[in-house]
Amino acid sequence: MTGTVLVTGAGGFVGQRVVAALEAAGVPVVAGYRRPPPGGTALNVLEPKALAVTMPGVETVVHTAVxxxxxxxxxxxxxxNTLAAAQAAGVKRFVQISSVAVYGDVTGTIDEDAPIEQPHGGYGAAKVAAELACRQAGDALAVAILRPTLIYGPRSAAWTTAYLDRLHDGWPVLGAAGRGDANLVHVDDLAGFITHLATSATPIAGTFNVNGADIPTWHAYLEALRDAVQAPAGTGALPGTATLAARKLAKAIGAVAGRAGVALDPLERFVARTPSHDEVARFRTSVRYTIDRMRATGFTPRISLAEGVADIAAWERAGRP
Incomplete structure (x- = not known):
């Protein structure tokens, strides 16, 4: 029988689905919350004493807190802090949720041996530092570092909800400008791989890209979403240089107005409906993160784009619970 699994960040988007997947597999779970629900376990990973109290009896730690x-x-x-507490308590397995942001702005085919010296922004740099801490943990703790691509599905703020809102507001059709690769992994596939690692007969260590069953273009993903939720037909086109500059200025003006308590609805709508410079670049980038190493553990992602989008549409119809 699989021993107890501690999930940090259990109230988060990923953490919730990991807890659900583990419990569905019959695994005993301690769900650690920064703000616990009634009867939940309070756990702030910035407080070593709280971790020390929670860790005894745990066999595997899944660290999703961000x-x-x-x-x-x-x-x-x-x-x-979580690594130190796990080591002190004799935990056997540790699953660290990192990100493909550690690779930085890359193109082409990317495997786990690609360099991570130029990560994307402060978030990517922090993930690199966290990975380094994991690699220094020693051999007594089997550490699996997961580098998910863009995690989508119901409640994904960045890669689902934000786009749904914009599609409903007339987000433009990308067409050829959306030819880049949308490396998306459904949150339940990520949770499935984590459950696979936690329940394997022997501990599995290493670094693993985690990508989805399909890699659509950005155009295909967003139009599939539009059709599934019956959002209106897109208006306009991707912005040129002048429009991007106007968006940046409008966003700055809106921020100042917001701090002053002034509502500028038309300006806010313009910003929301206009892709940013980074988004325009992302929609055109050809990059694929390989998952051969993940498959070699015996796990393969199963949720197709069609299934993932249908899942999102059902959640949308239910009122986004």
């Missing part, structure tokens, strides 16, 4: 977008302490210090 903190806020501008707070990298949870990623770096939280990982170090």
């Amino acid at each position: 903190g806020g977008p501008r707070d990298t302490r949870v990623i770096v210090d939280g990982t170090r």
Whole structure:
């Protein structure tokens, strides 16, 4: 029987689905929450004493806690604290959720041996630092470092909800400008791989890209979403240089107005409907993250794009619970 698994960040988008997948597999779970629901376990990974109290009896730690977008302490210090507590308690397995952001702005085919010296932004740099801490943990702890691509599905703020809102507001059809690769992994496939690692007969260590069953173009993904939720036909086209500059200015003006308590709805709608410079570049980038190493463990992602989008549409119809 699989021993107890501690999931940090259990209240988060990924953490919730990991807890559900583990429980569905009959695995005993301790779900650690920064803000626990009634009866839940309070666990702040920035507090070593809280980790020390929670860790005894745990066989596997799944570290999904990430903190806020501008707070990298949870990623770096939280990982170090969780590793130290796991080692002190004699935990056998540790699953670290990293990101393909560690590779930076890359093109082509990317496997786990690609360099990570130029990660994408502060988030990517924090994930690199957390990975380094994992590699320094020693041989007594089997550490699996997972590098998911863009995690989509119901409740995915960045890669699902944000696009749904914009599609409903008349997001433009990308067409040829959306020819780049949308490396998407459904959150339940990620949770499935984590469950596979936690329940394997022997501990599995190493670094693994985690990508989806399909790699659509950005145009295909967004149009599949549009059709599934019956969003209106797109208006306009991807912006040129002048429009991108106008968007940047409008966003700055909107931020100032917002702090002053002034509502500028037309300006906010323009910003929301206009892809940013980074988005335009992303939609055109050809890059694929290989998952041969993940498949070699005996796990293969199963959720197709059609199934993932249908899942999102059902969630949308239910009112986004």
